[in-house]
Amino acid sequence: METMRWLEEGYLELLDQSKLPLEVTYLKCKDYLDVADAIRRLAVRGAPAIGAAAAYGLVLGASKLQALSKEVLISGVEATAKELMATRPTAVNLRWAMDRLLNRLRLAETDNVSELKSALLAEAKLIYQKDLDNNRKIGEYGQALIPAGARILTHCNAGALATAGFGTALGVIRAAHEAGKNVSVYADETRPLLQGARLTTWEMLHDNIPVTLITDNMAGYSMACGRVDLIIVGADRITANGDTANKIGTYSLAILAQAHHLPFYVAAPVSTVDLSLASGAEIPIEERESTEVTHFNGHLVAPAGVKVWNPAFDVTPNRLITAIITELGVIGQPYSKNLQAVMS
Ligand code: MRU
Numbered sequence: 594m595e596t597m598r599w600l601e602e603g604y605l606e607l608l609d610q611s612k613l614p615l616e617v618t619y620l621k622c623k624d625y626l627d628v629a630d631a632i633r634r635l636a637v638r639g640a641p642a643i644g645a646a647a648a649y650g651l652v653l654g655a656s657k658l659q660a661l662s663k664e665v666l667i668s669g670v671e672a673t674a675k676e677l678m679a680t681r682p683t684a685v686n687l688r689w690a691m692d693r694l695l696n697r698l699r700l701a702e703t704d705n706v707s708e709l710k711s712a713l714l715a716e717a718k719l720i721y722q723k724d725l726d727n728n729r730k731i732g733e734y735g736q737a738l739i740p741a742g743a744r745i746l747t748h749c750n751a752g753a754l755a756t757a758g759f760g761t762a763l764g765v766i767r768a769a770h771e772a773g774k775n776v777s778v779y780a781d782e783t784r785p786l787l788q789g790a791r792l793t794t795w796e797m798l799h800d801n802i803p804v805t806l807i808t809d810n811m812a813g814y815s816m817a818c819g820r821v822d823l824i825i826v827g828a829d830r831i832t833a834n835g836d837t838a839n840k841i842g843t844y845s846l847a848i849l850a851q852a853h854h855l856p857f858y859v860a861a862p863v864s865t866v867d868l869s870l871a872s873g874a875e876i877p878i879e880e881r882e883s884t885e886v887t888h889f890n891g892h893l894v895a896p897a898g899v900k901v902w903n904p905a906f907d908v909t910p911n912r913l914i915t916a917i918i919t920e921l922g923v924i925g926q927p928y929s930k931n932l933q934a935v936m937s
Contacts, residue, residue, distance in 0.1 A: 594799075596642050596754055597649065599718065603656065605649040609636045610754055614795040625654035625673055632680040632687075635786060639755020640865055641724045644686030647677045648717035651694050655710050665706045670698060670713070671793035682877040683838055683906045684829040685867040690720055724757035727862045727920035731761055732768030735825070735860055735918040738771040739776060743822045746779040746812060749840035750792035751827025751860065761827045761860040763796060765918060770802050777803035778904045779821060783840060784809055785885040785903065809842050816853040824850045828917075835911030835928025836873025837861075841904055847913035856915040863919050866932060873908035881905050 594617070597607050606619040612632060620636055622628045628650030631637050637646045654673035660666035674691040681687060697716040701709055745766055752763035759767060760807070769776045778797050783789035790806055797804035807815060815821050824846055831837045837859050838841075850857040870876060883901035887893060895901075917924045917932070924931045 594753070595655060596757065597637065597646055597721070599714075599721075605646070605653065607631050607637045607646060610638055610792060611636045613754075613791055622653065625650040625677065626656070628653065629677055629680050629873070638788070639752075640684035640686040640827065641675055641728075641756040641761070641862060642754065643681060643684050644690035644864060645717070645721045645724055645757055647680075647687050648694055648720045649692040649709055650677050651691060652710075652714045652717050655713050660706055663698075663701075663706065663709060666706050666709055667695070667698050670695060680792045683874070683879045685828075686862075686864050686866070689864045690717075717772055718790050719909055720755045724862065725759060726755055726866075728759040728761060728764040729768075729919035731860050731862065731918055732759060732764040733737045734920075734923050735765030736768035736774070736803070737778045738856075738858065738918070738923065739765065739774055740822065743774065744770070744779065744820060745769075745776055746815065746821045746824045746846070747793060747891060748781045748789060748809075748824075748843055748846055749759060749783045750788040750796070750825050750826070752793060752796040754796065755827060760796070761862065761918075762825045762858075762910060763793065765825055765858075765860050766797075766802060767800060770800065777805070779805050779812075779815055781807060781809050781842065781846075783842065784786070788840070802877070809845075811847055813849045816849055816855060821853075823856040823858065825858040826861055828859050828865050828904055830870075830876050831859070831861060831917065831932070832870040832872050832876065833868045833929060833932060834872050835896050835914060835917065835924075835926070835932060836876075837911070837914060837917075838873060838876045838878065838906045839909065841907050844907040844909045844913075847856050847909040851913055857909075857913055858916055858918055859909075859914055860918040863921060866919075866936060868933065868936060873910065876906075876908055878907070879905040 752760035
């Protein structure tokens with residue numbers, strides 16, 4: 594199943610993840626506003642997938658610009674990138690992808706507008722393809738840390754659906770499975786939007802990897818009962834000191850892992866690392882609509898009008914993270930020094 598595909602007629606198709614697992618449908622995005630809308634309402638989600646989709650979105654935006662010069666094209670593309678970046682603030686991969694495309698334009702040796710637009714598409718395709726390659730590498734580095742027979746708890750969906758393919762956290766699990774390690778998975782359902790229940794279990798069942806679905810509040814007891822050997826999650830932004838933003842509930846898992854003396858791994862490509870931020874306190878945390886909490890499957894399940902707080906992500910302090918698995922290798926403490934060294 595492809596998360597997204599670029600059609601040579603000049604548009605993007607996105608697997609509509611908001612409908613999974615009940616319906617497999619692709620959205621046709623012919624305009625950057627279609628892509629922005631899909632990102633906003635989580636039809637495409639997961640940090641690397643958002644970055645790749647936005648890159649194609651920027652290509653769509655650029656294709657409609659009637660620019661007669663490189664300068665005019667760049668200023669139009671900058672404005673479109675700004676709009677795309679405003680869709681979801683936490684995953685830094687979105688900004689990273691926009692910067693890459695803009696740099697490709699700025700550094701291009703041609704002034705020919707049509708050649709510049711083609712260069713943008715080439716860069717978007719590269720981002721997509723590179724993400725797939727990176728996930729394979731993350732899988733290889735990560736699976737070396739997984740003991741045979743490991744029972745692995747994961748949160749949200751950091752799988753093929755959240756990336757160009759294979760996945761980060763689920764990529765490590767897939768690689769361990771491919772290596773014959775006989776691993777099994779506990780998937781947190783991941784309230785409020787159920788990415789674990791809807792997407793992670795779907796991916797694992799598809800690959801015949803044994804998976805058990807639990808609600809988020811069962812994670813602690815699963816650990817206390819000795820049912821979990823390690824935890825592995827993805828990331829939306831990792832700051833210079835290793836603090837990591839990921840789906841709301843990740844921080845609680847990291848605390849639980851520490852209390853039960855279990856390894857807690859983060860798997861992410863280096864496009865998720867933001868060295869411009871010193872610590873997790875600086876990460877913008879997206880807050881979403883109250884109806885995601887008050888409603889379940891379209892039905893109101895709380896008193897009408899009740900006050901709601903709905904942060905979509907939390908920050909896990911670096912001290913709770915056993916290692917960060919990237920395509921460049923496994924990074925351990927002290928993250929401030931080691932992330933910088935790997936990134937340079
Ligand atoms: O709100 P979502 O579904 O986009 O949140 C996704 C996550 O938190 C993932 O764990 C993260 O983006 C890593 S995906 C490889």
